[in-house]
Amino acid sequence: MLADRRVSRWSQVQGVVLASDQVAMECPVAVVFNGISYAVMMLTPDSLEEFAYGFALSEGLVERLDQIYGVEVNTWKIEMGTAYELDIEISSECAQKMGENRRAMAGRTGCGLCGIESLDKAIRPVKQVMRGVSLTAENIDQAVRQLEQYQPLQSATGGAHAAAWCAASGEILKVYEDVGRHNAMDKLLGYISCQKLDPTNGFVLISSRGSYEIIQKAAALGVSNLVTVSAPTALACELATQAGIYLVGFARPGRQVIYNEPKSES
Secondary structure (H helix, E strand, C coil), rough: CCEEEEEEEEEEEEEEEEEEEEECCCCEEEEEECEEEEEEEEEECCCHHHHHHHHHHCCCCCHHHHEEEEEEEEEEECCEEEEEEEEEECCCCHHHHHHCCCCCCCCCHHHHHHHHECHHHCCCCCCCCCCCCCCCCCHHHHHHHHHHHCCCCHHHHCCCEEEEEEEECCEEEEEEHHHHHHHHHHHHHHHHCCCCEEECEEEEECCEEHHHHHHHHHHHHHEEEEEEEECCHHHHHHHHHHHCCCCEEEECCEEEEEEECCCCCC
């Protein structure tokens, strides 16, 4: 998922030096449900089947995995390189409802709002999640300290986000990378769903800020614990409170901030 490019590097010591650099690939991916185009997203073109499942579920286009009957990945040559089409077959009931939330425009890299046709559909209500496994600061810190070694694309290019599924112990179990944070999240959520993992028995760690779309996607899949490397937004905090998601931000080695801690049931 890398492309080579000749560059000019400048430093105060060496001045200008010609060199070779690696950059992350970013390709248009058309998302099509039952033959109807829904959106065009910009993705790092790997793990596209996982993305398809995660996108369909986290966007609320289907409610259950068994409402997705199949995913076919097609490749197209275009002037700027390669494009992809995800042909996703869903139940007829879901397809009928899909038109209400159809996106009319091409999305940017994992953009959460591009193409939404009316403002009242911009911020969907979040689902209440089940109470998740308890986390300790030490377990979260263990995962945060390990994350970098699971990010080869970021290491090579400096231009990718990661979404990781972690055990409550802090062990990192699976990581997906993408140029868009929402895309990385959807790939991970697709994996969790397809593997039939319990989304309350661990936590998601994402190498970005905690935007409201990340909370929406987590809640849609029933993820109860979410940790972000950067800050959450005010709306993300409010949605995490509504959904009952344990939200930790500014998770860096040796420090972290709890932004929402659901009250224990009495």
